[in-house]
Amino acid sequence: MSSTFQHSSELWRDYPALVAGVVRVDGITADVSVSVDSFYARASERLASSSESELPEIRAWRRTFSSMGLKPTQYRCASEALLRRFKKESALPSIHPLIDVCNAISLAYAIPVAVFDLAHVVGSLEVRRAVGSELYLTFGGTVESPETGEVIFADADGQAHARRWTNRQSARSAIQPSSSRVLIVAEALHSSADKDVAELVASVVSALGAAWSVAPRSAVLSAAAPSFDL
Template sequence: MKRFVTEASFWELFPQAAIGIVVAEGMRSAAEVSTEDAAEIEHLLDRANILAERHLTSDTISENAPVKAWREAYRAFKTKKGARCSIENLLKRVLKGNPVGHITPAVDIYNAISLKYALPVGGEDIDAFEGDLRLGITEGGDAFLPLGENEHEDPTLPGELCYRDDAGAVCRCWNWRDGVRTALTDDSKNAFLIIECVEPERVEDCQAAIDELAELVERYLGATIKAKELITSEHREAVIAE
């Protein structure tokens, strides 16, 4: 059995946070998605790039509410210099007139949800996890090979908030950068999808986002949704694989 566990050190920093999770089993590979469905997914992402504009009320990226909330959150723990929440990177592209492009059906789906709701969304391959997945403050030194790299190991810092399992870090600086080891690929079958919210007034948005994410993954990727939960300080862990 594998679990997703949010540690006390996380809740001490963010007692009002909410984390939506979706466990999807038996997803179609990118090659197995029909041409029609792939086209519909691309349309969803194109539409989401447009919908994201409603979250951008200022031409200065840091002055927009979703970005401001996450920059404030990042001040609460140790981060690598220049690290930013994933939603800031997506919204910055929209702000600059450079819409988020198509990658693979699975990634396109969760990027579409991220843009629509202005919430960070990520995905990991459950089969690649070693033991439980945990979110909390680390003592540092957790092994990590960033996506896009093939040689340099970049371990976590003492006091950094990160996702990690028994083999090392899974995602650095909470939701800044994924590692190669557990990243979703075109052939991943079982996915752990996650949506994070640090604004108490937006918990309903987080719930709506995980509902829609689960629906899209089930519809277009043929997945069986094994779990769909909202993790809070009152409900801190969930089973993600038997």
């Protein structure tokens, strides 16, 4: 049986504005150089005229977090957290060339971008509400159990690869120097998400091709076409 990435029908029902972009790629290595300046420039231009909390992409995620019972100023989507750090430091620390370029693209579009090492994902990966038995590995090495009903990225083995939807990824499938098989996911809920996510996905595909000479597969998912073959 083939493995897939998808959002649950419940999430599509509850969040009909959701747009998800996915990119699947093999052949990633840690020994390349990536260009992030153009993405940094776009982020700087947007932040010069508006705070990150006023951007429509961030405002949509704040509303979504509130609807899930989360305080938006306590739990922020990943792109808002990156924008806040970028505003203070005018750059982000280098982690791995793939993470560096995906973080820069996330800044430019103000849209959360998650990157998963598929070697550590068992079977299919679904964004769904937790049943309470899943396990989440923190970057500090401790194991947590997401709360029942919390939106998580869950694999077939009951491992949670992200908590609170776009708030925080797990150390289990974090990109390492040895990572090669990768899934990249971008999610948005604002009014121009269709156009913006498609453009973001195209930027990711272009950046991957330029740095690694690879040919990724990509798609923009919808409630009518919610599944992507891994």
